[in-house]
Amino acid sequence: xxxxxxxxxxxxxxxxxxxxxxxxxxxxxxxxxxxxxxxxxxxxxxxxxxxxxxxxxxxxxxxxxxxxxxxxxxxxxxxxxxxxxxxxxxxxxxxxxxxxxxxxxxxxxxxxxxxxxxxxxxxxxxxxxxxxxxxxxxxxxxxxxxxxxxxxxxxxxxxxxxxxxxxxxxxxxxxxxxxxxxxxxxxxxxxxxxxxxxxxxxxxxxxxxxxxxxxxxxxxxxxxxxxxxxxxxxxxxxxxxxxxxxxxxxxxxxxxxxxxxxxxxxxxxxxxxxxxxxxxxxxxxxxxxxxxxxxxxxxxxxxxxxxxxxxxxxxxxxxxxxxxxxxxxxxxxxxx
Numbered sequence: 001x002x003x004x005x006x007x008x009x010x011x012x013x014x015x016x017x018x019x020x021x022x023x024x025x026x027x028x029x030x031x032x033x034x035x036x037x038x039x040x041x042x043x044x045x046x047x048x049x050x051x052x053x054x055x056x057x058x059x060x061x062x063x064x065x066x067x068x069x070x071x072x073x074x075x076x077x078x079x080x081x082x083x084x085x086x087x088x089x090x091x092x093x094x095x096x097x098x099x100x101x102x103x104x105x106x107x108x109x110x111x112x113x114x115x116x117x118x119x120x121x122x123x124x125x126x127x128x129x130x131x132x133x134x135x136x137x138x139x140x141x142x143x144x145x146x147x148x149x150x151x152x153x154x155x156x157x158x159x160x161x162x163x164x165x166x167x168x169x170x171x172x173x174x175x176x177x178x179x180x181x182x183x184x185x186x187x188x189x190x191x192x193x194x195x196x197x198x199x200x201x202x203x204x205x206x207x208x209x210x211x212x213x214x215x216x217x218x219x220x221x222x223x224x225x226x227x228x229x230x231x232x233x234x235x236x237x238x239x240x241x242x243x244x245x246x247x248x249x250x251x252x253x254x255x256x257x258x259x260x261x262x263x264x265x266x267x268x269x270x271x272x273x274x275x276x277x278x279x280x281x282x283x284x285x286x287x288x289x290x291x292x293x294x295x296x297x298x299x300x301x302x303x304x305x306x307x308x309x310x311x312x313x314x315x316x317x318x319x320x321x322x323x324x325x326x327x328x329x330x331x332x333x334x335x336x
Contacts, residue, residue, distance in 0.1 A: 055312070058075040059117075065091055088109045101115060105146050128149065129148055133174070148172075174220075188231065196209075227244045237275070265310050
C-alpha cells in the first residue's frame, strides 16, 4: 500500500474511532466542580483560544481569536473591564508579572505585541513568521517562549522585547512545556505525528517520540516531580502519559472529545481536561502508574479552552458563542 493510501486509511480509521468515542457519557463527579459564575462575553463572536491570569488582581485575559480581541475580565466583579482590539487572530497570551505587561501572540500576522496591563497601551512588538500560537513565561529567567510558523519556538527577552533564541522544529508546535532546571522542553508536533524533546542550551531537538496512532496531539501538561509528560490526542480522544526522560508510555485512557487544554495539579494529583465535546474530565492518580477517571462534568458545546488556577481553587473555561448561546467565561470552584 502506498504511503498516501496508508495515511488515508489511518485517518479514516481514526475518524471512525473518534465518532465511536464521542457517544454520550453519563455525567459523574459533579461534586468536584461547582459553577460559581458565568461571565458574559457579550461582544465576542467566533473561536476562543488561550487564557492567562494576573493572580494578584484576579484578572483573566482571554484571547478571542475569531473576534480579533483580547478580553480583560475581573473575576471578583464578574465583569469585562477592557478589551484590546484590532488584533489578528490572537491565540497565545501571557501575563508578564515582573513588568506588568501582557503579551499577545497573533496567529494571522505572527506579531507578538506587548501591552501595559493597566493602560492597555502597546509597549513593544516583535514580528515572527505567521501563526504565532502558544506562549510560556519563565519568570526566573524573564524569558518568553512562543510557538510559531511551520516549525519554531522563539525565545524573547522580557526586558528588551527582543528575540534571543530560536528552536527549529519539523512542524508547527502546539502546546509545549519546559523545565528550566532540567534544561529541557517538550512539544506537541501533530503535523509530524510526534512529541519532540529539545535541549534548552543547544536549542535543538534531542529526541522524537513518534506515533502512527493516535494522532492530533494538541494539549500537554508536565508533572515535574514524577518526570511525566501528559498529552491529549483528538484522533481518537485519548489521554496518554509518558515518562519524560525515556518517552515510555506508562498510562492511557479514552477521554472527552475535541480536547484543547489539560492540566496537572500536583497537590491534588488530578488531571483536568476540557474538551469541545462539552465536558470536563478529571483523572486522579491512585498509585505510582495508575490513574482513574473520577469525573465527567457537562459544560457547554465548544467550551474547549481552559485555565487551571490552583492558587484560587478555580478552573476557568471559555465557551464560544454557538446558536442562541452567547460567549462566556465559565468560572468553576474546585472541591478537593
